[in-house]
Amino acid sequence: MLIFSGSSNKSLTQKIAKHLDIKVSPAEIFVFPDGEKRIRIQEKVLDKDCIIIQSASIPPDENYMELFIMIDALKRSGAKTIKTVIPYLGYQRQDHIFRDGEAVSLEVIAEILVKVGMTELFSFDLHSPKIPEVFSVPVKHLSALPLFAEKIKKDFNLDEIVLVSPDMGGIRRIKQVSEMLGNVPFATVEKNRDLANGAITDAGLTGDVRGKTAVIVDDMISTGITMVEAANLLIENGATKVFVFATHAVLAKYADKILQKSRIERVVVSDTIEVPLYSLFPKLEILSIAKIAADALK
């Protein structure tokens, strides 16, 4: 078994390789000034089982294109299998047509991955459980939630917390975590959006958070605005403290600054996306999914 790394999350690759007790195989990734990339696989792969790790985080197009041509290089060099770990699957939210004239971008990406030669996909906490259906190869849908449950058990008194989903779409996820923690109570933020401009018109809360420590659990933090709005709502409704757990630290735009300045005590994420040094902030804590990925790859 050989393991290769794209350029988006090399530290995760190192960690996964360590758990698998193998060395990361060398591949040269050169970027031309116009953004074109050139790949050279520097180890024989003929008849070998290969793994590539590449997160489709910011910048998503560049990371995907790099992955496509890396898979192409492995395939043309005779690799037997190409297991692809995309810990954060970019474009997953564009999984259906919301309005006329849109693309189903996830399907475009999925079809290219299979066409260039990916034989199996491993990904974490997909936005919708239906996403694996888009792929015509096996998909292992892994989760950082057990990692979060363990951490919550260790850091909090379970009698004092309430789990919170920041939107209705996260109910399935919050129920899972609640079960892992012996049916801890949970609440949900309900938002009504203006369909034309996406602005939140009003927000309410189902469930009781008064006098409790609110622990928000979600799949990703993008601009951080959802989290901050949810935290403010929870405190207005009597929550004493607010913590956030999210698998994917997309951290778009000023998310790091917004979250650091917010009333959120601590933001716990996983390393599905490598947070660049300039986006790290004191409230941020990162847990590693490397062992979960390695166990699935074994």
Place this chain on the structure above:
Amino acid sequence: MATTQIDNSTFPNFVLLTGSANEPLAIKIAKLLKSPLNNPVSVFADGEIRIKIAPNLRRRHVFIIQPTCAPVNDHIVELLLMIDAAKRASSSEVIVVMPYFGYSRQDRKEMPRVPISSAVIASMIAHAGADRILTLDIHSEQEEGFIQQPWDNVYASYALTPAIKKKKLENLIVVSPDKGGVPRATFYQRLLGVGEMAIVYKERDLSANNQSEAMAMVGDVKNKNVLLIDDMIDAGGTIVHAANYLKEKGAKRIFAAATHGLFSGDALEKISKSALEKVIVTDSVLHRKEVVRNPKIEIVSVAPLLAEAIKRIETGDSISSLILR
């Protein structure tokens, strides 16, 4: 070229879209065709591209103008998503107009265990749903074989030759800056009615990227005005080395013409310091301000050529008669 215009009453199924790669070129083409133009691209906060095509595309022929110039990867994904959106909106035909084809130089396995990235791009475009591709001076015409769909490749000589002729250069010799460019140089030699040709050899060191050196030449440039011909100028090493080498060999005035002027890295600085008097390129890619303002660089538009090719694809007229041979 008398009437490039596409009369919307005669061709009601014609729809023109552009991505964000080179909107000024698309606008010029749309003006020549007297056609409305739409850009359906926007970007989410996390860098993901979003496409939303406004006009009705049902049973329409959708032409998408998108040269995949820098940033190459974003423009490729943008193109793929536009093709997908056009297909899903029930268009009857999607025609991709790619005046510049990013990754086209990675068209073969030059060493073991490398991808054939150009083939990956072509196959992605076909797979996303494109029915036809129109390119301009694709790096190697064999790339048309990467996919099953029809692929028309037109030549920028249509726009470059008149610009060169306008300079009224006497005692001219056409020079290819490398071995691979010889067929292109002879083609220009014939178009311009120039008697002589020379070839500069270079040995490209595969272990160093974008580095190239002029080594030797076949032909004589002494006391002659030189026109270097290439398909693209990227970091500028090839053309600048060739020009400086030709100057040493006694050339008088040195000009260069190339279809795609990428001018990446320190290309402009190299060109400014070089023996090149003028570099003529087309607007196949979107040029940065520094390129447009550079006194040594002259830009001619391929919009009339592409507009005519688009019109002929729509009307079912011959493209080959448009290609000067």
